[in-house]
Structure formats: structure tokens, C-alpha cells
Amino acid sequence: MTPKERIARRVAQEIELGTLVNLGIGLPSLVASFVPAQSGVFFQSENGVIGLGARPPEGMEDPDLTDAGGGFVTAVPGAAAIDSAMSFGLIRGGHIDVTVLGGLQVDETGHLANWVIPGKMVPGMGGAMDLATGARRVIVAMQHVAKGASKVVKKCDLPLTSSRPIDLLVTDMAVFEVRASRLVLTEIAPGLTPEKVADATEARFETADDVRIMA
Amino acid sequence: MTPKERIARRVAQEIELGTLVNLGIGLPSLVASFVPAQSGVFFQSENGVIGLGARPPEGMEDPDLTDAGGGFVTAVPGAAAIDSAMSFGLIRGGHIDVTVLGGLQVDETGHLANWVIPGKMVPGMGGAMDLATGARRVIVAMQHVAKGASKVVKKCDLPLTSSRPIDLLVTDMAVFEVRASRLVLTEIAPGLTPEKVADATEARFETADDVRIMA
Amino acid sequence: MKKVLSPGAAAELVPDGARIMVGGFMGVGTPRRIIDALVASGKRGLTLIANDTAMPGRGLGKLISAKAVRRLIVSHIGLNPETQKQMNEGTLEVELMPQGTLVECIRAGGMGLGAVVTPTGLGTGLEEGKRVIDVDGKNFLLELPIRADFAFIAARQSDYLGNLDYSLTAQNFNPIMAMAAGTVIAEPEHIVPVGVIPPDAVRTPAALVDHLVERPQ
């Protein structure tokens, strides 16, 4: 299992039976494969479908049924197709139980930056700002370190995605809850210690009394 | 033909081929029967249908298909059912070519009052305020005089329906265009003279150079 | 799968004094069995958000005649003399809103928008007590979002997950209200197996619906 898959597997444990979940493109989209088929979980894709299913078998791809990354998907029984205004009405209106987003930076107040590196990479925010602002629970799934630098920073120097703090950060090294705008370390990857996590982390964080091992 | 039917017949002449028209309940609803079936005109009813047809034959009334007055109707071929947000989006957004509304008072600046007589009759505005504000062209169809008093008044003393003046007023006695917030008499009923209309009218109005006879 | 309730069990969820919104237009597309159950259970002090109160003995008119409602937010009460009587007697507080503003405010409540900015009502008595804002040199009324504790929704079909479709003018306020309440209870005419309503025909996704009311026995 790759580090990304371990992150995805851990995020999947946060997803409760029968909830409505939006997964961002990239790493977050891996979460779906760790959610049991019988869990009653429905996946929403902001391009307009509730009840996103797995990639179709070869020859059954339909050009009118894709995910937010443009990849072919299926629709599970009981799926619904909606227009973009309804899709973002659901997102902004708090009808999405959980969104899982990728991140460029999360800072020690729990703020997320994930849509632009000014002057360098300007993909645009797509649906990320609405999701980070409106979903009931915002989980960020990202690697802890990129190119030798901690992505869990003191203060985001990249433009924020939302002024609302996220709820949970899952990396390949640790899990942090955001409590009262502060990061609290609650789990560490097997083989690590809170100290080793701290060494790899620019942000200051508190450590919970009962730090567990990520599974 | 009753005076109300004569008003309705005259209003129907204002309706152009292929347009989308909203008719208020009461007198305005009579207009539909004077619009030829092959005119390509679609009637919108604010409770959620575009393509309202005539009352169904006995035994074919459907409880889920009514007009804004709650009366049974049919749907013409090519009809569309819409929800109330879409219905009023179309109304407010200028997608209705013509609305025909009833009136309690129209004043000499072309303002309409038609939804409440304070302390006496409080039906509520229903869709009238949105229609009077948002339809491209607002026609008022009402009787000229009620209980001996002119309904075409100097200034509405009843609460206004919209701050936007109407475009055309059709009564049993005359037709007035509203030009630059002033009433201009353009047609009179057979047997009347502009002077007789003035005698029955509280509002001051201009008289067009080419006053015609209502047909 | 949604728990399927009897109309009585649905009514029991609603405490006296609750704020409820109910779909329907002159009784068309109103969840009748739920209304009958609310009347039978003797509710008091409700705030009711709806397009109208139909007429006595029909749709929401029954709830008015039962004196279950203390406060009413509607666009039209013209065909229900009982509503007007209670209003004049001072036992029923009535707030009248333009129909387009009412439905848009409910949509805003359900879709996380902070306000509705509309030209409707500007320069009329409706302005009173409301905020007028200038956008690019043009004035509009700023109207507030509307939400409720419960929304009661009449649908044509539901599947067992709670996906809903609607029938013609019985649709009206129903799909909008289904987004704007803490608890959403749908009363479908038919409950069908999952997958029977095609994705493109669903107008209210199941995730919005908390409970279904069983079909008539």
C-alpha cells in the first residue's frame, strides 16, 4: 500500500454509514475504494451526480457520466443527476456530511490553502472554496512533507481556500483534529513518535493525552 | 358579450404570435379564450406550468394539474412543468413577454394597486408583485368604474403592487397607453367620446391624436 | 433506506410551537395525510410557512380551521375566509410576502445563501422595516433566508432511499422546501424500488429526505 493509499484508508474510517460525501480529485478520490459497498454512503460529485460509482468496465464508459476530474464513472442504484446550481446549493447549504479535500498547506490554526501558488500554478479553485466553506465536516488528506518541506505550516503563505478552519487533517505521518482553531495530534503512523512528527512539522501543535496508532 | 369579455377580447389583440403570456386569475384568465389556438402563444401559470390549456372534459380533470386559481386545466403539447423557484425566476428575470393583471386602481402615473384593501380585504399579493415588476410588458384589465367610482384614479390610495408603471390599461370604456409615466387615451369603446371617458375618470389623461374605436 | 412512518408517527415528531413549512398551492401538492394527522394530534402554536392556506376543509385550510397555527408566512390568503377571520381577531399573525420572494428566500435558506436581493416590492409598502441596498446604482430589497424545523413534502413517487419526483403543478414549493428544514418528511403517492426513478428524473435527492410517510392502507 502506498502512502497515499494509507491516507485514503484512514480517511475512510471517518465516514459514517449512510452519509453523503464529496471527494476531491486526486488523493481524496482514493477514499471511495476503502468505503464498504454496503455502507449506505453516497458520493456526490460537484459536476452533478449523487451516487457516484466505480469506473465502468471497458466498453461501458458513457461520455455523459464523469466525475469532477472528467474520468468515467458509473451511477449506483438510487443515484440522482442534478444541475450545478443545485449541486452547489447542496454544498453551500450544509447538506454534504463530509468533504475530503487535498491540500497544499494546512496551518496551525487549521486553515487550508489548496487552490493556487501565485505566479507558479494557477489551477483555480473549482469547487474547493464552496466545499471548504459549506460542507458539514471538512477533512484534508495530504502528504505531510513535499520536496523536503512540511506542508503543515505555522501560517499559510499561500492564499486561503476558506476562512473557516478544517475539522480533521490526515497525512501519511499523523492525524490532527482541529479544536478551537488549534491542531491537536491524535494519531501517529506505525513506527513514529510524537517527537518525530514534530520534527517533520513546521506548525506547532498540541498532543492529545491518548495518541493512538493510525490503522 | 359581457363587458368583461369585451375587455378580454381587446387584451387578446395585444398578444403577439409565439409569445409567453401569464394571465392573472379572474378577468385576465378570460383572455385565453380569445387567443387563436394556432398562434403559438404559450400560457404560463405561476403555480408551475408553461403551456396551460383549456379546462379538461368532464372525467379527465387531474388533481395535479391546475391553474393559479386552483381550477382544473390541461397541458398543451410541448408543455413544461416547473417548480416555484423556476416559475418566479422566469417572471422576475424578464422571460414572460406579457402579463395581464386585474386591478383595483390604476393611477395617472400608470401605477397599479391590486392586492389589498387595508382593513377590509387582505388577499395577499400572491404572484402579482413579481409579475408587475418582472414581466416585459404589463397589461391591466379591469372595469373602468366600480360602485359608481372611477378605478382610474389621480393617485392610488391603496398600496402599490410595484413601483414600476404598467404599460397598458384596458377597461370596458377605453384603452390607455402609459407613456413616460402618463396615461394616454388611445381607444374608446363604441358609442363613447373622449369627453364621456373623461367624465367617468378621476385621473387626468392625455388624448392621442388618433383615438380609435375599441374592437 | 429511510424509515417509513405512519402519518400519525410523523405528526408526533412535531412539538407544539414548531416552525413548519408545507408544500402546496391551493391544496394541490400538499401532503394531505400528514396535515390530517397534525390536525388529529391537536397541535398548537405552529408557525406555518407555505404559499397559501387553500380554503376551509382543503389542504392547509384544515390546519387553520383547527386553530393549530399562531403565525403564518404566506403569499396569499384570499380564498380562505377563516384565515382572514383569525387574523382580524388577532389570534393569527400573518406575514404576507410576494410569492417569488417567498420561494427564493426558502431556497436561500436551504442553499446557504445569506440573503435574497430582489427588485420585487421595492418602492411599495413592503419596503417598510426592510433593508434597501444599492447594487451598481440600482436599488433592491434585501430579504432574509427562511428555514423551518420541519418541511412536509408531497411527492408523486419516492424510492426507498427517499429520492423524489413530482407531478405537474403539484410540484410547486415542494422541491425547494425539501432543502430548507432541519427534518424533511416526504409523503409520496407511491413508494417504489430503488432504481425505478432514473437519475435524471429525480428532483429531490434522497440525501435531503429524513423520513417517508407510508402509502395509504
Next chain:
Amino acid sequence: MKKVLSPGAAAELVPDGARIMVGGFMGVGTPRRIIDALVASGKRGLTLIANDTAMPGRGLGKLISAKAVRRLIVSHIGLNPETQKQMNEGTLEVELMPQGTLVECIRAGGMGLGAVVTPTGLGTGLEEGKRVIDVDGKNFLLELPIRADFAFIAARQSDYLGNLDYSLTAQNFNPIMAMAAGTVIAEPEHIVPVGVIPPDAVRTPAALVDHLVERPQ
């Protein structure tokens, strides 16, 4: 009945410098034949409102590669390096908007609302140059309605009147944009006799559609 145009005739209606909105999400639900015709006709200086610019060679990516667009209002350009290149070279002006705000502003433009009042973007760099309004003690961004001269709409079916339905995620921005332009041109996959699309299946009523583009020969 709507006049049925060839894609070329539809493109001819559009002057250089026009402001156009086009449905689609990463090329899914984008009216392809119209886009090809706009490219073939060598348009210049367009303002394009859309969710994204897909990728080079696909959907709206073709319009970008053809250098037909001078100004872009979108939520995402991450998968089209050509868009980023023209932006960096200064030949393409790009305004990025959150997807939910973008679609809601288009809806407001089509539905006669004066503004959109949204929490999205508040307290971020997006606030810059925008109006923040306080509603009941909570701050929101006030965003302006968006309209265009032309909307190009991809639909599954149209009847000869112009009633449209859509297919799955090919729906996306299409029904919203169909309300918000001076001239609305739909490109259906199939044109069917009037009455074939049932009233409850129509998502864009014919009254909104000005022209249809003919089926592929």
C-alpha cells in the same frame, strides 16, 4: 417552432468581441459542433463564461487554442496548460470564481436578482475589490449577476419547440446558462416531435431557447 440552424449559421450570429457563455464541465455537456464552428469561423476577442476550459483539443480547449478568447470567467483552468500560457503571456485575461458562486451569479443574471450573497470566499483573497455585507451579524460576499450576449447549451433532446432535457453529468451549467443570455442557442443530440418530452421531464422550457442547431448529418 424554432428555426433549426447549421452550426456554421449559429456561429455567424456571434460578432467578434461578443460575450458568450457555454455549458460543460471538462468538455462533458459542451456543445461541440457549435464550438467547432466558432473555431472555424475565426472569431476573435470573445469574453467566455464557463466552468473551465477543459484541455487542449477538447471542448472549450479548442476555443482557447484558436486564440478566440480575450477574457475568461471560469472556476478552473488547471488541466489546460494552453490557457495558463496565454494568461501568463498576457493575451488572455482570466477571472477565477468559486464554482458555486459562478453558477449562482449566472442564475441571478437569468432570474432578475440583484446580487448573490454568499459566504464562499469570505476572509480569503477573493474579498479584494468586493463588497462585504453584514446580514444579521454575519458577513457575506456580495457578488454580481452574470449575463451574456449568447448562451450555447448542450442538451440530450430538444423538441421542435425548444423544450430541452439533459443527460446525467452533461447537465451541469447548461440549464442555468439557458436563462441568462440575450440569445440562447441549443445543440441537442436529438430533435424529437413536440410532446415526446413529457412536461415533468423538461428542464429548460422552450420559451428560453431562441435557436436550435441541427443534428449531425
